[in-house]
Ligand SMILES: Nc1ncnc2c1ncn2[C@@H]1O[C@H](COP(=O)(O)OP(=O)(O)O)[C@@H](O)[C@H]1O
């Protein structure tokens with residue numbers, strides 16, 4: 001391209017960043033979250049406090065982190081049913097290596113991260129090399145990893161974890177609010193992936209791939225490599241979720257994370273990301289996870305039975321995919 | 333005159349279907365070459381083979397007389413060949429600048445670009461705006477997703493991208509197929525402006541009036557091969573259509589009627 005001209009053509013009518021946010025599919029979820037917070041602030045006295053918010057973030061920390069990897073995969077028009085199982089296995093690996101095998105804790109953590117990334121890599125290779133649908137690949141992987149977790153752990157919970165494995169569960173204070181390091185890690189990861197997706201060429205390519213793999217390929221993007229990279233990176237993020245899980249519960253639990261795959265999809269969908277791929281923001285998934293967390297927390301404080309929390313979450317999910325479907329129909 | 337892009341004996345099979353059956357191709361410097369043919373004649377397959385999007389089963393491609401082999405579309409792009417593929421031109425949810433620079437993004441200068449890999453969005457927008465303006469594509473904003481544009485504007489983005497990056501050849505597969513009269517006219521104007529810069533253009537089209545309006549030469553594709561290479565002035569539209577459908581054949585520059593009924597039906601008057 002003729003890059004010699006440095007004269008900046010004035011671009012009239014460029015929307016401001018704030019207006020651009022309004023145009024994204026994340027605007028609705030953000031409004032819903034704010035409204036929910038306002039509603040619960042008026043409905044119960046205990047809701048609006050630093051301590052309660054810190055608690056909500058802790059409660060959504062694991063699913064929120066899983067939702068980051070899930071977002072990456074859904075943006076490519078894929079889906080990952082195996083992430084909760086992969087996380088549980090990663091947690092068991094970290095715990096058992098550190099406790100039973102006596103490995104240095106940091107090495108055990110690294111091994112757990114690597115194992116999770118490895119499962120992501122296998123998912124990615126199956127999706128690209130054999131052209132299997134992500135739904136089927138990760139459904140299979142869910143069962144494989146679930147079984148491996150129980151075989152490897154012999155169904156035993158691993159206790160007595162060394163300090164580095166529980167560090168993320170420790171707290172520090174902002175004013176008089178105690179915040180866990182894990183919450184900070186989750187928010188940091190969201191910001192990091194928001195930057196990767198919106199500010200780098202790699203991010204643009206992920207969206208292009210989700211729009212249409214063939215268009216992406218014809219523009220010269222190496223789509224197979226990109227897809228494998230996305231699944232592997234998602235696996236690594238699940239590894240971090242595993243560390244968060246272990247830190248939060250203080251044990252290696254083979255039963256952990258069994259509904260987290262669906263919960264992470266819920267967070268992504270509630271955050272306005274399209275299940276058809278190519279549309280959405282990773283920050284939306286944080287908002288989606290917080291919506292679930294805020295409803296659960298608020299309704300609990302109001303004394304509403306927990307089954308209604310599930311009911312409301314379900315209604316919100318259906319609402320979110322309906323909005324997605326309708327807005328897609330409008331732009332086609 | 334050495335053809336800019338040339339092919340001999342291209343074969344491409346998809347299972348039992350032979351999409352290209354020994355097709356030849358010649359594109360001369362500075363010309364607009366129209367490639368016409370019935371549905372399924374192998375026009376898109378020809379373009380895909382010539383631009384590295386699919387690999388031929390047999391045949392040879394030459395660029396400026398040198399034998400080349402494009403491993404993938406990126407490889408062809410590196411050789412200065414830019415293509416607007418049929419129905420596969422833009423990434424719908426990305427904005428105009430993102431699409432213009434997809435696969436060739438510009439990073440910020442210094443450490444921001446080399447370490448943090450930050451994109452220089454401002455510069456990409458500014459350059460996109462210039463390219464769109466150069467082709468007289470009017471747009472309100474460059475920061476909206478291309479799916480919110482009209483069909484003509486979207487095609488304009490794809491054409492502008494091809495033109496902006498091409499140093500050798502611009503290829504367009506049915507760029508006006510989905511467009512209205514006015515928008516088609518705009519795309520034809522763009523093609524003229526590209527030719528005026530001296531770049532040869534390959535235009536695949538179904539639309540005979542468009543072809544006769546803009547092409548310097550016509551390549552007629554039929555059943556996977558080139559059956560004629562003609563100048564629009566030498567034949568009528570009805571004759572060209574008859575050649576396309578096989579009712580009329582060319583041999584040594586003369587037309588031979590092979591299907592009297594079909595030729596009559598097509599309105600060709602010949603003895
Ligand atoms: N990817 C493909 N797989 C199978 N068959 C194909 C593929 N692409 C093209 N074909 C077949 O090859 C023939 C030529 O198609 P194409 O090159 O698209 O023709 P045109 O562009 O002239 O309409 C058609 O019969 C078409 O069905």
Ligand SMILES: [Mg+2]
Pocket residue numbers: 375376377418505
């Ligand atoms: Mg075609």
